[in-house]
Amino acid sequence: KAGVTQTPRYLIKTRGQQVTLSCSPISGHRSVSWYQQTPGQGLQFLFEYFSETQRNKGNFPGRFSGRQFSNSRSEMNVSTLELGDSALYLCASSLVGTGEYGYTFGSGTRLTVV
Amino acid sequence: ELKVEQNPLFLSMQEGKNYTIYCNYSTTSDRLYWYRQDPGKSLESLFVLLSNGAVKQEGRLMASLDTKARLSTLHITAAVHDLSATYFCAVDGSSNTGKLIFGQGTTLQVKP
Numbered sequence: 622k623a624g625v626t627q628t629p630r631y632l633i634k635t636r637g638q639q640v641t642l643s644c645s646p647i648s649g650h651r652s653v654s655w656y657q658q659t660p661g662q663g664l665q666f667l668f669e670y671f672s673e674t675q676r677n678k679g680n681f682p683g684r685f686s687g688r689q690f691s692n693s694r695s696e697m698n699v700s701t702l703e704l705g706d707s708a709l710y711l712c713a714s715s716l717v718g719t720g721e722y723g724y725t726f727g728s729g730t731r732l733t734v735v
Numbered sequence: 736e737l738k739v740e741q742n743p744l745f746l747s748m749q750e751g752k753n754y755t756i757y758c759n760y761s762t763t764s765d766r767l768y769w770y771r772q773d774p775g776k777s778l779e780s781l782f783v784l785l786s787n788g789a790v791k792q793e794g795r796l797m798a799s800l801d802t803k804a805r806l807s808t809l810h811i812t813a814a815v816h817d818l819s820a821t822y823f824c825a826v827d828g829s830s831n832t833g834k835l836i837f838g839q840g841t842t843l844q845v846k847p
Contacts, residue, residue, distance in 0.1 A: 652833045653833075654833040654834065654835070656835075656837075663837060663838075663839055663840065664823065664825075664835075664837035664840075665837075666828065666834050666835060666836070669832050669833035669834055671832070671833070676832040676833070677829055677832040677833065677834045679834070711777060711778065713833070713835070715833060718832055718833035719833075720766050720768075720783075720785075720827050720833070721783075721785060722783070723768060723780050723783040724768065724780070724833070724835065725780060726770075726777045726778040726779075726780075727777060728776070728777045729777050
């Protein structure tokens, strides 16, 4: 059974650019959550999508956005990149987002903003 | 707002010793998760605890949940070097909408 696939694995971008990250959940899972991990702030929740609808959003500026497609694949977009956006971005897949079966994380995308 | 605190944040121990990592959280929740993260890697699920009194064991690790005390513990028995990693606990931060609130993480270093 394939796991959670995140692409790309690594990205280097320049300040002011925008970036799109992709997450393909486990087959049959309909919930995808996104997290940002930095040494200073730890793991922080960005947003969650279920059946193409955003159900929850963390405390991040509007530059961070996402969407989910009908096949449950999700993308997150960061516009006008800042140095502080450098982080490991993780997505988590779950059946319906209620946690009974846990959340499976992808390998992450490491974004470096220069 | 829900807060999750782990202690200790750093733990250096000898192989063969036992130790416990504590995870406290600030509001009512009956779902708690433990993850392991190796340097530069993603989060590996260790335990899913879904009710008060839940206890789960896998190898040298055992996790428990006391929802009344808002406390979970991860007990390490006879540590081995391969257990060196960072361990995170996480609590469901909202009603069934996939939001986890993580603790700061505990970095475990097991010395041979």
